[in-house]
Amino acid sequence: MTDSPSTHQKVAPYRAVWLEGLLTIVTMGCYLFVWFALAARDCKRITGRPFTPILWFFAPVVCLPLPFASHILLNTFSDIEAKRQLPGWSKMQNIAWNGLFSGAYIGAYVVAEFIDSQTLQFVLWAVAFILFLLLHRRLNRIRQAFESEPMMHRFAGFNALEWVVGLLFLALWAGLFWALGQLKLVNVDTTRIEPGTEIVVPGAGMRFTVNQEGWENVPIGTVTDGTAEYELRGPASLNNMWYAVFTYTEHDDFSEVAQNRYATYLEVLPGAQCSASRSLQEGTDLLRSVVSCENTEAGDKQLYISHLIEREKGLVELVGYMWVAPRKYTQYKPQFIMDVKGLIADEK
Amino acid sequence: MRSKLFLIFSLLVTLPVSAEFLQGDALIARAKQLASELQPNAHTALTGLERTYKVAVKDNKVTVYGHKIWFYPTTASVQNNAYESIYFNQLNEQLTVLTAASISPTGKVNYVNESHQKVIAEDTYNTFTETEKMIVSFPAVEVGGVTLIAYKIEETLTPERPFWSIRSYPQQTADMLNYSFEAQWDDSARLYFDNTSDLVSCEQQPARVYCHAVNIVAAESDSVVNWGDQLGQITLSTEPDWQAVKAQVRPGFVNAIENNHGVQPLVDEFADSADGKQALIQRIFEFVARDIRYVSRSEAGYDIVPHSVDETIDNRFGDCKDKSALLIAMLRAINIDAEPVLVATKRERPGMAGAAAVGLFDHVVVCFSLEGQQYCLDPTDPYTQWQSTSDWIQGRVALNLSNDASLTTIPRPQYRWQLKAQSDITITPEGGQQERVTLTFLNEYASLMRQNMAGLSQPKRLEYMVDVYHEVANEDAEPVFEISGVDTMSSRLTTHSDTSYEPYFNPQQGISLAENDSWLRGELSSSWLNNEVYGQFYPGFWVESEYKIQVPHEWAVNRFPPDLNLEHQYGKFTRSYRFEEGDEMDTLYVSTTLSMPSRYLAVEEIKTFNDLLNVFYKQAPITFGHDS
Numbered sequence: 001m002t003d004s005p006s007t008h009q010k011v012a013p014y015r016a017v018w019l020e021g022l023l024t025i026v027t028m029g030c031y032l033f034v035w036f037a038l039a040a041r042d043c044k045r046i047t048g049r050p051f052t053p054i055l056w057f058f059a060p061v062v063c064l065p066l067p068f069a070s071h072i073l074l075n076t077f078s079d080i081e082a083k084r085q086l087p088g089w090s091k092m093q094n095i096a097w098n099g100l101f102s103g104a105y106i107g108a109y110v111v112a113e114f115i116d117s118q119t120l121q122f123v124l125w126a127v128a129f130i131l132f133l134l135l136h137r138r139l140n141r142i143r144q145a146f147e148s149e150p151m152m153h154r155f156a157g158f159n160a161l162e163w164v165v166g167l168l169f170l171a172l173w174a175g176l177f178w179a180l181g182q183l184k185l186v187n188v189d190t191t192r193i194e195p196g197t198e199i200v201v202p203g204a205g206m207r208f209t210v211n212q213e214g215w216e217n218v219p220i221g222t223v224t225d226g227t228a229e230y231e232l233r234g235p236a237s238l239n240n241m242w243y244a245v246f247t248y249t250e251h252d253d254f255s256e257v258a259q260n261r262y263a264t265y266l267e268v269l270p271g272a273q274c275s276a277s278r279s280l281q282e283g284t285d286l287l288r289s290v291v292s293c294e295n296t297e298a299g300d301k302q303l304y305i306s307h308l309i310e311r312e313k314g315l316v317e318l319v320g321y322m323w324v325a326p327r328k329y330t331q332y333k334p335q336f337i338m339d340v341k342g343l344i345a346d347e348k
Numbered sequence: 349m350r351s352k353l354f355l356i357f358s359l360l361v362t363l364p365v366s367a368e369f370l371q372g373d374a375l376i377a378r379a380k381q382l383a384s385e386l387q388p389n390a391h392t393a394l395t396g397l398e399r400t401y402k403v404a405v406k407d408n409k410v411t412v413y414g415h416k417i418w419f420y421p422t423t424a425s426v427q428n429n430a431y432e433s434i435y436f437n438q439l440n441e442q443l444t445v446l447t448a449a450s451i452s453p454t455g456k457v458n459y460v461n462e463s464h465q466k467v468i469a470e471d472t473y474n475t476f477t478e479t480e481k482m483i484v485s486f487p488a489v490e491v492g493g494v495t496l497i498a499y500k501i502e503e504t505l506t507p508e509r510p511f512w513s514i515r516s517y518p519q520q521t522a523d524m525l526n527y528s529f530e531a532q533w534d535d536s537a538r539l540y541f542d543n544t545s546d547l548v549s550c551e552q553q554p555a556r557v558y559c560h561a562v563n564i565v566a567a568e569s570d571s572v573v574n575w576g577d578q579l580g581q582i583t584l585s586t587e588p589d590w591q592a593v594k595a596q597v598r599p600g601f602v603n604a605i606e607n608n609h610g611v612q613p614l615v616d617e618f619a620d621s622a623d624g625k626q627a628l629i630q631r632i633f634e635f636v637a638r639d640i641r642y643v644s645r646s647e648a649g650y651d652i653v654p655h656s657v658d659e660t661i662d663n664r665f666g667d668c669k670d671k672s673a674l675l676i677a678m679l680r681a682i683n684i685d686a687e688p689v690l691v692a693t694k695r696e697r698p699g700m701a702g703a704a705a706v707g708l709f710d711h712v713v714v715c716f717s718l719e720g721q722q723y724c725l726d727p728t729d730p731y732t733q734w735q736s737t738s739d740w741i742q743g744r745v746a747l748n749l750s751n752d753a754s755l756t757t758i759p760r761p762q763y764r765w766q767l768k769a770q771s772d773i774t775i776t777p778e779g780g781q782q783e784r785v786t787l788t789f790l791n792e793y794a795s796l797m798r799q800n801m802a803g804l805s806q807p808k809r810l811e812y813m814v815d816v817y818h819e820v821a822n823e824d825a826e827p828v829f830e831i832s833g834v835d836t837m838s839s840r841l842t843t844h845s846d847t848s849y850e851p852y853f854n855p856q857q858g859i860s861l862a863e864n865d866s867w868l869r870g871e872l873s874s875s876w877l878n879n880e881v882y883g884q885f886y887p888g889f890w891v892e893s894e895y896k897i898q899v900p901h902e903w904a905v906n907r908f909p910p911d912l913n914l915e916h917q918y919g920k921f922t923r924s925y926r927f928e929e930g931d932e933m934d935t936l937y938v939s940t941t942l943s944m945p946s947r948y949l950a951v952e953e954i955k956t957f958n959d960l961l962n963v964f965y966k967q968a969p970i971t972f973g974h975d976s
Contacts, residue, residue, distance in 0.1 A: 259971060262907055263860075266975035276910035278967065285916060285960045287967075 011042040013148040019157040020136045026166045033057045039139055043076045046146060063109055067102040074098060077138060084145045097131060104128040114327055192216045204229040204247045206316045208343045212335050240323040248315040257315060258289035261306040265293035269302055286310040290341060301329035305337055309345040318343040369402040369413040371446040371498035379417045379451055379496045394418060394425040396524035401516055403584060405533035408505040410512050415498040423491055430489040432497050434482045439651055440509060446498040448484050453492035460484055478646045505537055511596050513585035513705030518548045519567045528560040529582050540588050542703035545580025571878035576695050578882055583702030590704045590747055590754050597706060598749045600653030601688045604673040607656035615681040628682055633734040634837050636675045636727040641665045652706060668712050671727035675714045686716040687750035695745040698755035713741055724758050732795035733839040739764055739792050743885060762945050764887035766790035769867035774898040779851035787843045794841040801834050813843055820870035859903045860973035868893045868942055869968045872961050877954045888946030895938040895970060901930060909938055909970045918957050919944035921964045938970050
C-alpha cells in the first residue's frame with residue numbers, strides 16, 4: 001500500500017517545545033494523551049493511513065499498548081520524513097527512543113505500584129518527559145513541512161481551551177499546594193520514625209516497636225476522630241495505613257470492648273474475614289485480646305487489627321489499619337501485624 | 349537414800365511450778381479468785397480462765413485429770429458456749445465428772461446434777477473409733493458469770509491393749525489465760541512426748557513433763573480448717589515411733605486375714621465371670637464394698653483388731669477393718685500384694701501429727717501397686733470405682749502397716765472432679781431453642797453423684813437432676829432427664845437431658861447470642877475458696893465442654909467466639925471453634941477445656957486463685973452473632 005498524501009486537511013501548527021512541555025507539566029501529564037491523539041490525527045491527514053485518533057488517546061492511558069503505538073507513530077514519522085526529504089531519525093534511533101520512552105513510562109508505573117521508591121519514580125518520569133519533548137521537536141519539523149492551521153485561535157501559544165484547562169489545573173495546583181502548606185502547618189509535630197524504634201507512650205502506659213520504614217507520628221485527630229492517645233501514620237506512598245493508641249478506664253469491661261471491636265470491624269469491612277483470640281498476659285490473670293478483620297474492597301485490601309490489653313486499672317489498646325493494593329498488602333501485612341501484637345502495657 | 353533425796357531436791361528446784369489439779373471447793377475458790385482478777389470490760393468474748401491437764405501413770409493405770417474454768421462476758425457467749433464437751437472411749441476409758449458448776453456474778457454457785465449430763469456417740473460412718481462425748485450443760489449461767497468443771501478419765505493398760513495416747517491443743521478458738529499440762533509416769537509405761545505448739549514452754553524430765561502458757565490468744569477461725577493440721581499440740585503416747593504403732597496394729601490384721609477359708613471359693617466364682625485381672629479386681633471390690641454391708645464393730649477387743657475374714661464373709665457385714673481384711677485376703681488370692689493402711693481422716697499434714705500414736709488414726713483402707721500404679725481402695729465406699737480414690741481419704745495422713753515407711757499421705761488425683769458436657773443445640777428461626785445435653789461425670793465425680801442419687805427412687809433421681817439443672821443451667825427450664833450408671837460402680841455416670849425453650853429473642857432485631865457454657869461455669873463457681881487465714885487444699889477439676897449449635901443459614905452468622913488460650917500456673921482454659929455452612933442450617937462447633945489441677949494454696953495465694961476463677965468465669969460465655 002502506498003501513502004497518498006492528502007494535504008487538503010491542515011495539520012496542527014508548530015508549537016515551541018518549551019510551551020508543549022509547560023502544558024504537559026501544568027496538566028500533570030494529561031496533555032500527553034491529547035498529544036498522542038493529535039499526532040495520530042496529523043499522521044492520518046498527511047499519509048491518509050487509517051489512524052483512529054481517539055484510540056491513540058488511550059495508548060498512554062492504558063500504558064501497555066504504548067510501545068506498539070509508539071512504534072507505529074515513529075515509523076509513520078520516518079515515512080513522512082523520507083517522502084518530504086526532511087531530516088529525521090534512523091531506524092535505530094526510533095527503536096532506541098521507543099525502548100527508552102516506553103521503558104521509562106511503564107517503569108514509572110511499575111515502581112509506583114510495586115517498588116515504592118519515589119526517587120526512582122521521579123527519574124523515570126523525567127526521562128520519559130525529556131524523550132517526549134524530543135519527539136515533539138521532531139513532530140514540529142514535520143508539521144512545519146505541511147500547511148497548518150490551529151483548530152482554535154491561539155493566544156500566546158495556547159488556544160482558548162488549553163488556556164482554560166491550563167488555568168484550571170493551575171488553580172488545582174495552587175489549591176493543592178495551599179492544602180499541603182496548611183497540612184504542613186498542622187503537622188508541625190510530625191516526626192519520622194526510624195524502623196526498630198520503640199514507641200513509648202507514657203500517658204497511655206504502653207510501648208511497642210515499629211519495624212517498618214516510612215512511619216511518622218502525627219497529631220491526635222489526624223487518623224482518628226481525636227479519641228486516641230497517640231497516632232502514627234504509615235508510609236505516605238500507601239493509600240492509608242495507621243496505628244492509634246486508645247485507653248479505657250477501669251469501668252470499661254474488657255470483654256465488652258473486645259467484642260465491640262469485633263462487631264465494629266465487621267460493620268465497616270463488608271464481607272470481612274475475622275479472627276479473634278484471647279490469652280492471659282504471662283504470669284498474671286490479666287487478659288489480652290487480638291481481633292483482626294480483613295476484606296477486599298474495590299480491588300484493594302483492608303485490614304483492621306486491635307490488640308487490647310487489660311491492666312490492673314483500665315485497658316489499653318493499639319489499633320492498626322491498612323488499606324492498600326493487594327501486592328503491597330502482602331508486603332506490609334506480616335510486619336504490620338507483628339508490630340501490633342508486640343504491644344506491651346506498663347502500669348500508668 | 350541420798351540419791352532419792354537428791355532426786356526430790358532436783359525436782360523441787362527444776363520444776364517449781366506444777367499443774368495444780370483442783371476439784372470441789374478448791375476449784376470453786378480458784379474460779380472466784382480468777383474471775384475477781386479480771387479487768388472490767390477487758391474481755392468481750394468467751395474467755396478461758398484456766399485449763400489444766402494432769403496425767404498420772406502408775407502401775408499400768410492411766411489417769412487424766414482435767415479442769416476448765418470459763419468466763420462469759422456476753423449474752424452470745426452464754427447462748428453458744430455454756431456447756432462442756434468431754435471426749436472419751438467408752439470401751440477402754442472411764443469418765444468421772446468430779447465437780448461441775450456455774451458461778452453467778454454475785455458469787456452464787458449452781459452445781460451440775462445428773463440431769464445436766466448426757467453421753468452421745470461421736471462415731472461417724474467409715475471410721476473405727478468408738479469415741480463418746482459427754483456434754484455437760486451448765487445451769488444458771490449468766491452474763492459475767494463463770495463455769496467450771498473437773499473430771500478424770502481412767503484407763504488400764506493391758507497386754508491386749510498396751511497403748512495409750514493423749515493429745516491437747518493449748519490454743520483454741522477462745523482466749524485462754526492459764527494453760528498447763530503435766531504428766532508423770534512410772535516404770536510400768538514409758539511415755540513419749542512431743543510438742544508442736546510454740547505458744548507453750550515445756551520442761552521435760554525422764555519421767556515427767558510440764559508445759560504451761562499464759563494469755564494464749566484465740567486461734568482465728570476460717571471457712572475450711574483442719575484444726576489438727578493448723579494448731580500446735582502436745583502429744584503424749586506409749587509408742588516411741590511409727591514402727592511401734594504398726595507393731596501394735598498389724599498382728600490383728602495378720603490373724604484376721606489368715607482365717608480365710610471362705611475366700612478362695614468366692615474368688616474362683618468371680619474369676620469365672622470376670623474378663624481379665626482388672627475386671628476381677630472390680631468384681632472383688634464390688635463384693636466387699638457392696639455385698640458386705642457396713643456395720644460398726646469396734647466392740648471390746650476389736651477396736652483396732654479386725655474380725656476374721658471368714659466371720660466377715662459369713663456375716664456379710666463388717667466395719668472398715670473387717671472389710672479391709674477381707675479385701676486384702678481376696679486380692680492376695682489373685683496374687684495382688686495388698687496391704688492395710690491406717691488413715692487419719694481429719695489430718696492432711698504428716699508434719700503436724702505429733703508423737704507416734706495409734707489414736708491418730710480412725711480408718712483403714714487397702715493399698716496396692718498394679719502395673720506401676722498405686723491404688724488405695726476404701727471398702728466402705730460402695731460408690732467409687734476401684735481405680736479412683738474415695739474423696740474423703742485423698743491426701744489424708746496414712747500409715748502403711750506392711751512396710752518400713754513412716755507417715756505418708758494417700759495419693760490425690762490431679763483432678764478430683766472431672767466432667768464432660770456435650771450440648772447439642774438447635775436454635776429455631778423464631779428464636780427458640782431445642783437442647784440436648786449429655787453429662788458424663790467421671791471417677792470421683794461419678795462417685796459423688798452416685799452417692800447423692802443411690803438412695804433415691806428413679807423419679808426422685810430425675811427430680812434431683814432437674815434440681816441440679818435448675819441450679820446450674822436455667823431455673824425456669826423443664827428438662828427431661830435420662831440417667832445411667834447410678835447402680836454400678838463404674839468410672840462414669842451419664843445423664844441426658846432434653847429441653848425446649850420458647851422463643852426468647854427476636855431475630856428480626858439482630859443476631860447476637862451468648863451461650864453461657866453453664867456446666868463449665870457451674871464448676872468454676874463452685875470452686876471459689878473462702879479461707880482468709882489459713883491455706884487450703886484445692887482438689888482440682890477438669891471440664892471438657894463440646895457444643896454443637898445449629899442456627900438458620902439465613903442469619904448469616906459472621907461473628908464467632910474468640911479462641912481462648914488462657915494459661916496460668918493455677919489452671920488452663922482453652923477454646924476453639926469450627927463453623928460449617930449448610931443449606932438450611934449452619935453449624936457452630938465449639939470445643940472448650942478447662943483444667944484446674946489440685947494443689948495446696950497458701951492463704952496469700954487464695955485471692956489470686958479466686959481472681960483467676962473470676963477471669964475464667966467471665967470468659968466462659970460462647971458469643972456469636974451477625975454484624976454488618
